[in-house]
Each structure stands twice: as structure tokens, then as C-alpha cells.
Amino acid sequence: MSLTIPPHYLEDASGYQGHADELFTPANEEELAAILRRATAARVPVTIAGAGTGVAGGRCANGGYVISIERFSTISVHPGYAVAGAGALLKDVQSGAAASGQFYAPDPTENASSIGGNIACNASGSRSFLYGDTRRHVRALRVLLMEGTALSLRRGEPVPFPVAEIPMPLSSKHSAGYWLKPGMDYVDLFIGSEGTLGIITEAEVTLLPAVQHLLTGVIFFADDDSALAGVAAWRDTPCLRMLEYVDAGSLALLRSRYDDVPKQARAALLIEQELEADDSPEIDAWDERLTNSPALYEASWFAATAADRERFRKFRHALPELVNDTVRRNGFLKLGSDFAVPFHRNAEMMAFYREKLEADFAGRYVIFGHIGDAHVHVNILPTNQAEFDRGKEMMNEFARHAVALDGTVGAEHGLGKRKAHFLSYQYNHDQLEAMKTIKRRLDPHWLLGRGTLFPV
Ligand SMILES: Cc1cc2nc3c(=O)[nH]c(=O)nc-3n(C[C@H](O)[C@H](O)[C@H](O)COP(=O)(O)OP(=O)(O)OC[C@H]3O[C@@H](n4cnc5c(N)ncnc54)[C@H](O)[C@@H]3O)c2cc1C
Known part of the structure; x- marks a missing residue:
């Protein structure tokens, strides 16, 4: 069938x-x-x-x-919030908000995703550095349970049954397993539950006033250490809403679409800062920061117009697309990580990645992503089955290491079926049982999202 x-x-x-x-x-x-x-x-x-x-x-x-859920696609925009069917696409919510002088802060790079999918995965994106994950922007949900019951839940309404406490990692992002805490809001149970507890049909999400003045740039570096030093030095810049990293392997892939990437560049940071005015003193402050840093200042790109900013967004989005295309062309499934650690362990985690990847996959991996949150995506690009198998093993080593550094095995993509085994690296038997108790209560016959989060 x-x-x-x-x-x-x-x-x-x-x-x-x-x-x-x-x-x-x-x-x-x-x-x-x-x-x-x-x-x-x-x-x-x-x-x-x-x-x-x-x-x-x-x-x-x-x-x-x-x-x-694609036909649940209505969107209505109001001052301060939007009500969207779960199948509405993120890009349509974003453009609806923009047309009313507002914006929806969570910005997962893939704007062809659905609002329901974003909520189910507790997605986040580049702007989450300042604005946090999707969870923070959900005001209300409509959810159907497996038995057909409809729930209309507003933030602030508690879960109507006992919930155990699940410890949270110390990373600033986390989306692996259920978020459980006594007295928690009922909406929070469904956010990040990856379609295993109920079906989200509609969401009310916060909209913020559009930001009028932005400084956006792609800052290139001749080596990786200089880029990582830039992350540590600039992370506390006020109103910085994006701090993203791209390594040498990523730039090599991007050069196939962008021939103006400077030849000497071996790493880049993508930044975006909210300003009070176009002539904000922050413009001069960046001039000074960059002049006094090892950045390839002259070769770096800065946006003067909305069109430039859109070009930079596409540049960043092209990377996961190119990675996914490369892996598919080679005949394999994507082998990408979504681990995050507390920021003070960032250098340690990055060094661990490099050492392992250089030993086994030199020239066949890329690292990019949300480095401001110590959350980068490592993607291995295997060319044969033995490499794919070794890459899978290495992802397990990385997952365990992230947990050892008080981080998470899943920061924004969820674990789905492919990474469900990571949940037992993060949580012990009793904690997993606490999650399963919730699952049994809302989906007694264990029919919804079978194999997701809990391997069959
Ligand atoms: C190029 C690219 C870049 C990406 N960048 C980011 C990024 O920066 N940040 C990020 O967080 N993710 C990113 N992603 C991953 C992806 O876009 C997100 O995980 C997104 O939230 C998935 O939404 P979707 O609608 O496509 O869901 P699907 O892939 O269709 O489903 C994902 C999960 O959500 C469940 N689900 C979907 N809709 C509902 C619903 N209405 N009710 C209950 N459960 C539901 C599904 O059962 C499944 O478990 C990227 C993906 C690509 C391809």
C-alpha cells in the first residue's frame, strides 16, 4: 500500500x-x-x-x-501575536509578521518548515542567541490527543496530573526528550515532544516590533583559532542577536556557489546586532574591534541594505543544503550532530571534535552553526560504507562527550528515530521511565510517533 x-x-x-x-x-x-x-x-x-x-x-x-497537517495553514496576524495553523510555513508567518511591522523571533534557518514542526522540535535558529528557542515564543496551543480529545491550552495553565522533575543540562539550548518539571505549563509538555504526545493543530505565537536598524556581517579569518578568539571576545556585545560559525571545510563547500569568498579565508563568523540608529556608536566600535583583531577586515562583508542581509541569510542556508546534497549524492544518510555544551566548555568540545575528525575524516567533514550558544553542527561526508559506519560511531562518542561536559545530545533538531538511542546517554533509567509514564498517560496504546524518542 x-x-x-x-x-x-x-x-x-x-x-x-x-x-x-x-x-x-x-x-x-x-x-x-x-x-x-x-x-x-x-x-x-x-x-x-x-x-x-x-x-x-x-x-x-x-x-x-x-x-x-499541511491543510491547517491559516495565519492571522494581530498586534503582538499571530495565530497560525500548525501546517502554516515559517516563511509565511515571517512575511505576515513583517507586513504588519512585526517579527517572529525564532529563526530556524529552514523557513520552509511548518510552525507545528518547529514547536514539535522546539526549533531554534541564529537569532535564538538573543531570543531563545521556539518554546519561549509560544503563548497557546491547540492539541488533539490520540483518542480524539481536543485541548485548548494557554501558557500558565498547569499540567493536570503529577509530573516528575527531569534534570536539565547546563547548555543554553536543549531539545532531547520531554521537558518535565512539577507545576510546569501544559503547553510545555507538547513543545519539543516531537509528535509523540499529541497533534498540534494551531499555535498562538508572540510577535515583536520589527527592528529597524541592524548591523549584519560575514567576518572572515585566515585561521580557525582567530575565529574562535573572536567568538570569545565578541559574545557579550550588547544586542548581538546572531553569532554563527563556519569552518574551512564549510567555506570550501560554499565556494562552489559563492566565488567571492576570499581565497585566504579559512573560517568565518556571521554576526547580526540590533542598533538604535543607523549611525549608532556601535558601528565605530566594530571598526575598532575588527581593526584590533586578526580578522580579514578588508575582505569581510557587511550589509548596507535588506537585500544584502537576505543574501547573507541565503549564504548561511546554502551550507546545510550543500551538505545534505553532498551526502545524498554519495548515497548516504545525513550524518550531522546537534550537540551543545555550556559556553565555558566550548573550546574543549571544539578541540575534541577537531582531534577526532582530523584523525579519521580530514577533508571530509564540516563544522558550522550556532557557536554563540556552543552549539555547532558537525557533518561528516562519508564516501564509502566503512566511513559511514565509523562516522556513526564517532557521533556516539561526540554525544557522550557532550553529556560529560554537562551539555545536551540534542539542542534543536530533536532525536526523532535516527538519534533516539542518544536519550539513554543523557538520562538514566528512572528519568526515562518518568518520560514513558507521561507517554502512557497521553497515548496509552503507544501509537503516536512510534519509534521516535523511544526506540521500538
Ligand atoms: C537546510 C536545513 C536547515 C535547517 N536549519 C535548522 C535550524 O537552524 N534550526 C532548527 O531548529 N532546525 C533546523 N533544521 C531542521 C528542521 O527545519 C526543523 O527541525 C523543523 O522544526 C522541522 O519542521 P517540519 O515542519 O519540517 O517538521 P517535519 O520534518 O515534518 O517533522 C519533524 C517532527 O515534528 C513532528 N511534527 C510535525 N508537525 C507536527 C504537529 N503539527 N504536531 C505534532 N508533531 C508534529 C513530526 O512528527 C516529527 O517528529 C534545518 C533543516 C534543513 C533541511
């Missing part, structure tokens, strides 16, 4: 493939509830598909029904 389901409903951006018996695209909550009741009665597993940009295999069904 799964042959009749268009393949894009069964895979995600990591290349992982699922299988299912039936596809549903309900138009409203009544239709969705009827499908869920039918599945519950027949004990059929159900997987929720958002826009398919996930990279952990969470939306790739493990048999049963796949339910796409």
Missing part, C-alpha cells in the same frame, strides 16, 4: 525513509479526530508529518497511518 503514498510524505531532509499503509490530509480538527479515533480503535500507529525539513527521521512513519 505504501507504494501509493507520494515518497515525500515518508522521508525527511536527512534522506531517512519510512513506510506507511495509508496517508491522510485532514482539513480540520473534526476530520483529524475521526482518523485518530479510528486508529485508536484498530490500534494502528500514527505518525504526524509537518513540512518534512526535519533531520532526525521523526516524521518518517514506522507503518500505520501518516497524517499530514
Whole structure:
């Protein structure tokens, strides 16, 4: 039967493939509830598909029904907030907000993702350095449970049953397993639960007044140590909302699309700072910072217009795209990390990555991402099966090391099916049982998102 389901409903951006018996695209909550009741009665597993940009295999069904939320796509924008159907695309929420002089702060790089998917993964992005993850911007949710019950939840409403406390890592970002805390808001239980507790149908999210003045730049360096020194020196710059890193391997990939990347550059930092005015004293402060740093100041890029800023956004977005294309072309699944550590362990984690990667994958890996939060993505680019297998092992070593440094095994992508085994690196048996107790309460027959977070 799964042959009749268009393949894009069964895979995600990591290349992982699922299988299912039936596809549903309900138009409203009544239709969705009827499908869920039918599945519950027949004990059929159900997987929720958002826009398919996930990279952990969470939306790739493990048999049963796949339910796409794409038709829940309405968006209404109000002063201070927007109400969006879970299938609405991030880019449409962003442009709706912009048209009203506002902005939606979480900025996962992939803006073709859905709001429901962002909430299910507790996604974050470059601006999360200043504004935090998606969780912080959710004001209310509508959720359907497997038995067809609809919940209308506003922030501040507590979970109506006992919840154990799960310790949090010390990294500034975390999205691996359920976020559990006695007295917690009910909405927080569903945020980051990766489609395993309920189906999000609608969300009310905070909008902020649009920022009028921004300083955006791509600052190049001749070596990696200089770039990392820049991160440490500039991280506390006021109102800096983006501090992203790109290593030498990443620049090599980007040169295939951007021939103006300076030849001598071996690393880059992407920065964006909110200013009070276009002639803010911060402009001169950056001039001084860069003059007194080893940055390739003359060769670096600074945005003078919104079009420049859009070009830099595309430059940053091109990187994961190029990585995913390269890995697929080589015939493998994406081998990318999503670990984060507390910032004071950043240098240690980066050194660990480098040492291991240079030993086994010199010239066949890239590191980029949200370095302001000590959260970079390592991507290994295997060329044969033995390298892929070794890369998988290495990702396990990195995950354990991140936990040893008080960090997280999953900062923003979720663990899905491909990384579900990491959860036991982070949490002990009792903590995992506490999560499973919640799962059993809301999905007693364990039908929703089977294989995601908890390996089958
Ligand atoms: C080029 C590229 C760049 C990326 N950059 C970032 C980044 O900077 N930051 C970041 O956080 N992520 C990033 N991602 C990953 C991805 O965009 C996010 O994980 C996104 O939140 C997934 O949303 P989606 O709608 O595509 O969800 P899907 O991939 O369809 O699903 C993801 C998970 O959410 C669940 N889900 C989806 N919708 C619902 C719903 N309505 N109710 C309940 N569960 C649901 C699914 O079951 C699945 O477990 C990137 C991906 C790509 C390809």
C-alpha cells in the first residue's frame, strides 16, 4: 500500500525513509479526530508529518497511518501575536509578521518548515542567541490527543496530573526528550515532544516590533583559532542577536556557489546586532574591534541594505543544503550532530571534535552553526560504507562527550528515530521511565510517533 503514498510524505531532509499503509490530509480538527479515533480503535500507529525539513527521521512513519497537517495553514496576524495553523510555513508567518511591522523571533534557518514542526522540535535558529528557542515564543496551543480529545491550552495553565522533575543540562539550548518539571505549563509538555504526545493543530505565537536598524556581517579569518578568539571576545556585545560559525571545510563547500569568498579565508563568523540608529556608536566600535583583531577586515562583508542581509541569510542556508546534497549524492544518510555544551566548555568540545575528525575524516567533514550558544553542527561526508559506519560511531562518542561536559545530545533538531538511542546517554533509567509514564498517560496504546524518542 505504501507504494501509493507520494515518497515525500515518508522521508525527511536527512534522506531517512519510512513506510506507511495509508496517508491522510485532514482539513480540520473534526476530520483529524475521526482518523485518530479510528486508529485508536484498530490500534494502528500514527505518525504526524509537518513540512518534512526535519533531520532526525521523526516524521518518517514506522507503518500505520501518516497524517499530514499541511491543510491547517491559516495565519492571522494581530498586534503582538499571530495565530497560525500548525501546517502554516515559517516563511509565511515571517512575511505576515513583517507586513504588519512585526517579527517572529525564532529563526530556524529552514523557513520552509511548518510552525507545528518547529514547536514539535522546539526549533531554534541564529537569532535564538538573543531570543531563545521556539518554546519561549509560544503563548497557546491547540492539541488533539490520540483518542480524539481536543485541548485548548494557554501558557500558565498547569499540567493536570503529577509530573516528575527531569534534570536539565547546563547548555543554553536543549531539545532531547520531554521537558518535565512539577507545576510546569501544559503547553510545555507538547513543545519539543516531537509528535509523540499529541497533534498540534494551531499555535498562538508572540510577535515583536520589527527592528529597524541592524548591523549584519560575514567576518572572515585566515585561521580557525582567530575565529574562535573572536567568538570569545565578541559574545557579550550588547544586542548581538546572531553569532554563527563556519569552518574551512564549510567555506570550501560554499565556494562552489559563492566565488567571492576570499581565497585566504579559512573560517568565518556571521554576526547580526540590533542598533538604535543607523549611525549608532556601535558601528565605530566594530571598526575598532575588527581593526584590533586578526580578522580579514578588508575582505569581510557587511550589509548596507535588506537585500544584502537576505543574501547573507541565503549564504548561511546554502551550507546545510550543500551538505545534505553532498551526502545524498554519495548515497548516504545525513550524518550531522546537534550537540551543545555550556559556553565555558566550548573550546574543549571544539578541540575534541577537531582531534577526532582530523584523525579519521580530514577533508571530509564540516563544522558550522550556532557557536554563540556552543552549539555547532558537525557533518561528516562519508564516501564509502566503512566511513559511514565509523562516522556513526564517532557521533556516539561526540554525544557522550557532550553529556560529560554537562551539555545536551540534542539542542534543536530533536532525536526523532535516527538519534533516539542518544536519550539513554543523557538520562538514566528512572528519568526515562518518568518520560514513558507521561507517554502512557497521553497515548496509552503507544501509537503516536512510534519509534521516535523511544526506540521500538
Ligand atoms: C537546510 C536545513 C536547515 C535547517 N536549519 C535548522 C535550524 O537552524 N534550526 C532548527 O531548529 N532546525 C533546523 N533544521 C531542521 C528542521 O527545519 C526543523 O527541525 C523543523 O522544526 C522541522 O519542521 P517540519 O515542519 O519540517 O517538521 P517535519 O520534518 O515534518 O517533522 C519533524 C517532527 O515534528 C513532528 N511534527 C510535525 N508537525 C507536527 C504537529 N503539527 N504536531 C505534532 N508533531 C508534529 C513530526 O512528527 C516529527 O517528529 C534545518 C533543516 C534543513 C533541511
